Amino acid sequence: MKQELNHPPVNFGKTGVLIINLGTPDSTSWLDIRKYLKEFLSDRRVIEVNPIIWQIILNVFILNLRPSKTAKAYKEIWMENENISPLLYYTQQQAKKLSNSIPENDVIVDYAMRYGNPSIKSKIEHLHEKGCENLIILPLYPQYAAATTATVCDEVYRTLMKMRWQPSIKIIPHYESHPLYIGALVNSLNKKIKEINWKPDLILASYHGIPQKYFDKGDPYHCYCQKTTRLISEKFNSIELKTTFQSRFGPQKWLEPYTDKTLEKLPKEGKKNVLAICPGFSSDCVETLEEILIQGKESFLESGGENFDMVPCLNDSDDHIALLKSLIQKNL
Numbered sequence: 001m002k003q004e005l006n007h008p009p010v011n012f013g014k015t016g017v018l019i020i021n022l023g024t025p026d027s028t029s030w031l032d033i034r035k036y037l038k039e040f041l042s043d044r045r046v047i048e049v050n051p052i053i054w055q056i057i058l059n060v061f062i063l064n065l066r067p068s069k070t071a072k073a074y075k076e077i078w079m080e081n082e083n084i085s086p087l088l089y090y091t092q093q094q095a096k097k098l099s100n101s102i103p104e105n106d107v108i109v110d111y112a113m114r115y116g117n118p119s120i121k122s123k124i125e126h127l128h129e130k131g132c133e134n135l136i137i138l139p140l141y142p143q144y145a146a147a148t149t150a151t152v153c154d155e156v157y158r159t160l161m162k163m164r165w166q167p168s169i170k171i172i173p174h175y176e177s178h179p180l181y182i183g184a185l186v187n188s189l190n191k192k193i194k195e196i197n198w199k200p201d202l203i204l205a206s207y208h209g210i211p212q213k214y215f216d217k218g219d220p221y222h223c224y225c226q227k228t229t230r231l232i233s234e235k236f237n238s239i240e241l242k243t244t245f246q247s248r249f250g251p252q253k254w255l256e257p258y259t260d261k262t263l264e265k266l267p268k269e270g271k272k273n274v275l276a277i278c279p280g281f282s283s284d285c286v287e288t289l290e291e292i293l294i295q296g297k298e299s300f301l302e303s304g305g306e307n308f309d310m311v312p313c314l315n316d317s318d319d320h321i322a323l324l325k326s327l328i329q330k331n332l
Contacts, residue, residue, distance in 0.1 A: 011131025015107050016167070017328050018123055019095055019138045020152050021283060023115030024085040028074045033067040040115045045151040048214065070286075077289040088113070090283035091140070093316035094324065101325050107332065108132060114152050121159045128167060136331050137171045138324065140282040142181060143228065144174035145210055145221035170331045176224040180326055182231045184319035185279055189236055192275065192311045200275040200307075202240050202266065205229045206292060207280040209245035209254040222255055228279050246278075247287050263296050267304030274300060277311040282320070284313045 025036040041047055041058055049057075074085065082089050095111040102109060108130055112123040127135065137156055141148040153171055160166050175181050189203065207225045215222050226243055233241040246259035266274055276296065278288045288310065297308045314320035 011129065012133055013106060014127075014131040015104075015134040015136065015332065016124075016127030016130070016132030017098070017102075017107060017109045017136045017138065018120070018127065019091065019098070019109070019111045019140055019324065020120060021087060021091045021111070021113055021140045022148070022285075023113035024088045024285070025074060026117060027083075028071050028078055030067050030071055033071045033074065034063055036116050037067060037070065038063055043115075043147075043151055045154065046147045048211075073286050073290045076294060077284075077286055085285065086289060087283045087285035090313075090315045094140075094283070094321065097316055097321045098324055098328065101321060102328065104332065109328075114155060120152070120155045124156070124159045124163075128163065128165075133167050135167045135169045136328060137169065138327060139172070141280070142174060142178075142282070143176045143207065143221055143224035143280050146214065146219050147210060149174060172327050172331060174224060175323070175327060176228045177231055178323065178327070180319070180323040182228070182235065184314050184317070184323055185228075185232055185277065186235045187319055188311050188314065188317070189232070189275075189277060192309065196275070196307070196309055198273050198307045200239050201271040201273045202242060202275075203236075204242055204244060204259070204262065204266075204274055204276045205232065206244050206246045206259045206276055206278050206296075208287060209248050209258070212253040212255060215255060225280065232279070246291060259292070259296065260299060263300040263305075264303045266300065267306075272305050273307040274305060275309055275311065278313060281313045283315055288313055 023036065023040065025032045038058070041062065042055075044051065047054055077086060079086055079089055091111050091113075095109050099109040108127060110123050110127060112118050112120045114120065124135065137152070139149045139152040144150075156169070156171070160169070193200070205228070210219060210221055229241055229243045242262070244257050244259040244262045245255040248254035248258065263274070266272075276292050278292060281288050293310045297310075300308045314323075
């Protein structure tokens with residue numbers, strides 16, 4: 001009679017839901033900022049330049065010069081009480097509230113970051129150890145782009161390639177026109193307008209930019225951004241909405257019009273009361289709080305503007321949780 005193998009204990013029968021955001025440095029220190037930037041800017045999806053040439057530029061110049069500037073920006077918006085960035089805080093809250101709102105006992109909701117901590121690899125391994133035979137991945141990017149959604153998929157697949165026992169997997173696609181998403185943005189605009197004591201001449205919908213050449217190669221991101229703005233304006237037709245693109249990096253041409261240049265020109269065009277919204281960001285972060293609400297506001301007022309404010313991102317609002325819950329439950 002053959003001796004039976006002693007099989008190790010195996011957890012099973014669970015479904016893991018992993019919401020994934022861009023990422024954040026662990027702290028505002030120069031070394032942590034440098035480590036984060038190195039991972040982010042080494043992604044071939046983000047920087048489509050000859051990798052040998054780019055690594056020289058990155059390691060010799062950018063990673064020695066840029067961390068100080070980036071650290072200063074993060075210090076402006078860092079949540080000292082929590083000792084974390086707003087993006088990490090709100091992503092944690094989103095996962096917590098989703099976990100509480102999804103009644104199924106066999107579903108585990110968690111979060112990860114594409115760059116920085118906690119990593120996608122560590123969280124997939126954790127969910128697997130908890131017995132998750134099925135994985136639902138939700139990239140927190142409403143508008144698909146190769147440099148955001150696709151690179152999340154790349155990292156998920158890289159992790160699965162090294163697993164002996166792989167879970168089944170579903171990846172929730174872009175949701176730039178989902179009714180609950182558009183409704184949440186409209187509600188957030190209406191709420192903000194009730195709070196301020198002035199009427200906007202213009203609502204500026206600012207999205208993260210991508211290089212023009214990515215669009216020329218077929219990336220649909222620009223079209224999805226325009227679609228979101230159009231759908232908001234259809235439900236919010238009392239004030240003009242304008243789409244712009246922010247956060248460009250390097251000398252090459254990016255999607256236009258640029259947010260910063262637009263804010264400098266608007267007062268000269270008679271638009272002196274501007275309300276900004278950043279529909280492409282699921283959580284407030286350095287790009288919204290520092291780049292728009294601090295730098296953008298300062299630039300606008302110095303150029304002759306009178307009133308400027310920004311609608312908070314959807315963050316962990318009830319509307320946002322309802323949207324994310326709907327996207328997840330459709331795939332359970």
